[in-house]
Amino acid sequence: MTSENQLPGEYFLSGDEACAEGAIAAGCRFFAGYPITPATEIAETMSERLPEEGGTYVQMEDELGSMAAVLGASWGGLKAMTATSGPGFSLMMENIGLGVMLETPCVVVDMQRAGPSTGLPTMTGQGDMMQARWGSHGPYSIIALSPASPQELFDLTIVAFNLSEKYRVPVLVMSEESIGHMYEKVTIPPKEKIEIIPRRKPNIPAKEYLPYVPDDDMVPPMAIAGEGYRFHVTGLTHDERGYPIMTAEVQGKLVKRLVDKIEKNSSAIIKVEEDSIEGADIVVCSYGISARVATIAVQKARAIGLRVGMLRLITVWPFPLERIREIAKNIKAFVVPEINYGQISLEVERAAAGKAKTILVPHMGGAVHDPETILEAIKQAVI
Amino acid sequence: MKITEIARIGEHPLDEMLRTDRLPHIWCPGCGLGTILGATLRAINKSGLDLDKTIMVSGIGCTGRAAGYVKLDSFHVTHGRALPFATGLKFANPDLKVVVFSGDGDMAAIGGNHLIHAARRNVDMTVICVNNFNYGMTGGQMGPTTPQSGKSTTSRSGNVEKPFNIPYLVGAAGAPFVARWTTAHIRQMERTFLEAIHKKGFSFVEVISPCPTYYGRMNEQATGLEQMRYYRYNSIVKHYANLEDVDITLGGQIVVGKFIDYNRPYLPAPVIENGK
Numbered sequence: 224m225t226s227e228n229q230l231p232g233e234y235f236l237s238g239d240e241a242c243a244e245g246a247i248a249a250g251c252r253f254f255a256g257y258p259i260t261p262a263t264e265i266a267e268t269m270s271e272r273l274p275e276e277g278g279t280y281v282q283m284e285d286e287l288g289s290m291a292a293v294l295g296a297s298w299g300g301l302k303a304m305t306a307t308s309g310p311g312f313s314l315m316m317e318n319i320g321l322g323v324m325l326e327t328p329c330v331v332v333d334m335q336r337a338g339p340s341t342g343l344p345t346m347t348g349q350g351d352m353m354q355a356r357w358g359s360h361g362p363y364s365i366i367a368l369s370p371a372s373p374q375e376l377f378d379l380t381i382v383a384f385n386l387s388e389k390y391r392v393p394v395l396v397m398s399e400e401s402i403g404h405m406y407e408k409v410t411i412p413p414k415e416k417i418e419i420i421p422r423r424k425p426n427i428p429a430k431e432y433l434p435y436v437p438d439d440d441m442v443p444p445m446a447i448a449g450e451g452y453r454f455h456v457t458g459l460t461h462d463e464r465g466y467p468i469m470t471a472e473v474q475g476k477l478v479k480r481l482v483d484k485i486e487k488n489s490s491a492i493i494k495v496e497e498d499s500i501e502g503a504d505i506v507v508c509s510y511g512i513s514a515r516v517a518t519i520a521v522q523k524a525r526a527i528g529l530r531v532g533m534l535r536l537i538t539v540w541p542f543p544l545e546r547i548r549e550i551a552k553n554i555k556a557f558v559v560p561e562i563n564y565g566q567i568s569l570e571v572e573r574a575a576a577g578k579a580k581t582i583l584v585p586h587m588g589g590a591v592h593d594p595e596t597i598l599e600a601i602k603q604a605v606i
Numbered sequence: 607m608k609i610t611e612i613a614r615i616g617e618h619p620l621d622e623m624l625r626t627d628r629l630p631h632i633w634c635p636g637c638g639l640g641t642i643l644g645a646t647l648r649a650i651n652k653s654g655l656d657l658d659k660t661i662m663v664s665g666i667g668c669t670g671r672a673a674g675y676v677k678l679d680s681f682h683v684t685h686g687r688a689l690p691f692a693t694g695l696k697f698a699n700p701d702l703k704v705v706v707f708s709g710d711g712d713m714a715a716i717g718g719n720h721l722i723h724a725a726r727r728n729v730d731m732t733v734i735c736v737n738n739f740n741y742g743m744t745g746g747q748m749g750p751t752t753p754q755s756g757k758s759t760t761s762r763s764g765n766v767e768k769p770f771n772i773p774y775l776v777g778a779a780g781a782p783f784v785a786r787w788t789t790a791h792i793r794q795m796e797r798t799f800l801e802a803i804h805k806k807g808f809s810f811v812e813v814i815s816p817c818p819t820y821y822g823r824m825n826e827q828a829t830g831l832e833q834m835r836y837y838r839y840n841s842i843v844k845h846y847a848n849l850e851d852v853d854i855t856l857g858g859q860i861v862v863g864k865f866i867d868y869n870r871p872y873l874p875a876p877v878i879e880n881g882k
Binding site: 253255279281283284285287288289291292293294295296297298299300301303317318320321325448449450451452453454455456457458459466467 | 673681683687695701
């Protein structure tokens, strides 16, 4: 693909390529990364496409440095991202925490593969979903999205940039090897049809600017380096001036806001896809590639007369707790297929709060579920 | 002296560049960090840089607190990651002058990989590495710069490991500007900082600095004054010294001076307009 225009049209792209194109369409102009299967093609695409768009690709020495450079670039005024897989995601946790603490917009893509450790580098997994939520130390909240197709990788990468700018938080795109390496039709809309949320800049004189005075939605406007605001920011607990203050009181105020700006705005953030939940006895709740596989099982179940609904999580974090709690009142059970030994199923169970059963359909990774396994779980759930 | 006189004297020529509302700083009596930060700010002042576009990035540790005291856009980031953070900042906006000010533990231990790669890439930034031979913030543990036999709270009987010779390391990695001074060389240090600031590419200055509270106290130099005296009588100025020979040993000589200064292509690459 060539530069200049926003490349509207229909393409046959892998998920990784679609992700890179989505980032560029969102205005991303900086990528720092380290090669890792199965996310390498994102870096390769960005290394070619970013210079065409006036952006910068830097190949860092490791994922620690990649994530640090992404934060630096964001404070330098660019929309910035990185892409990795499990082992690199683990290393990025350190500076994802700094991103949360400094309130730095950026996007991190995790093309999940089967773990733990080096695991199955070329084969799929969904084992990083809880790491996405809790992987960095300390209490915090974060946003994570789960695309189910190359098209959605394009679309949700744009959404990820928008959410990261709106809420000043790193946004995680939690995809999988299966989607990253899947080739499908991807439609790139014309530029004017793509909604872009710009950075919220301060609108007061530089001398009056304090980096962490939030607006009504708890998110502070963000100055960038070199514009004369002369601000200081630190990973230490800080007050509205950005100055380190070592007290439980300031810690309480800061951390509460960092969490609340996500959780109290969660209804504006959360997106799910629902199918025939009204009147269902069983609801299959899944995300990413597992949700796609599950639709086959759902169709088969319906064909034998079972009343099965489908709830696909597009936003995984913040978790759509209220919607699941509501659904739980009217159904027998949730069936949760995921490529791990139970992560999101625990959240579903918590949300269901005993009103409906939660049945995990685990898979240890390296392949997607056999739809028959999910179908069997649905049949068991009806009994 | 009357209190009012102190207040009048209290206005310092560098106040414009300091967050005076954050003073006094946390550094111990006898620590060299005030001296080095002072020299850094005087050099920045003299350089004619646009202060609005001069950025300081620090990592973690005693030295890492420097960014919090300067009235510039300043970033106090994670342990060891000041250099990659600064790399992202500089690539995002090449008009910025980025100064990284951090300690030996931050840059040569936990950030060691970033140090050699930033030097190899020749990222256009100025790096001031304050070496006090130990981890001061956490109470005086040994590190990769602690001289052999040097005592610390984690090497009570003396360090058995060979320390990094940082100028040799950074020079070998490709830094086109490498120098070392001690806090006893205030004028030289300031002049070298000024040169480093004007240098295009990765300019690196190591400054040997007293930590009387920990390293000094445990190694028979219990005050800042004793450490300074040691630097004064044991430093040898040797510009362009063979860097294999600038190892620091316990009680030995400290070779100081400008060791490397040449030009090579740097990043981010300058924009070439009209073929010039």
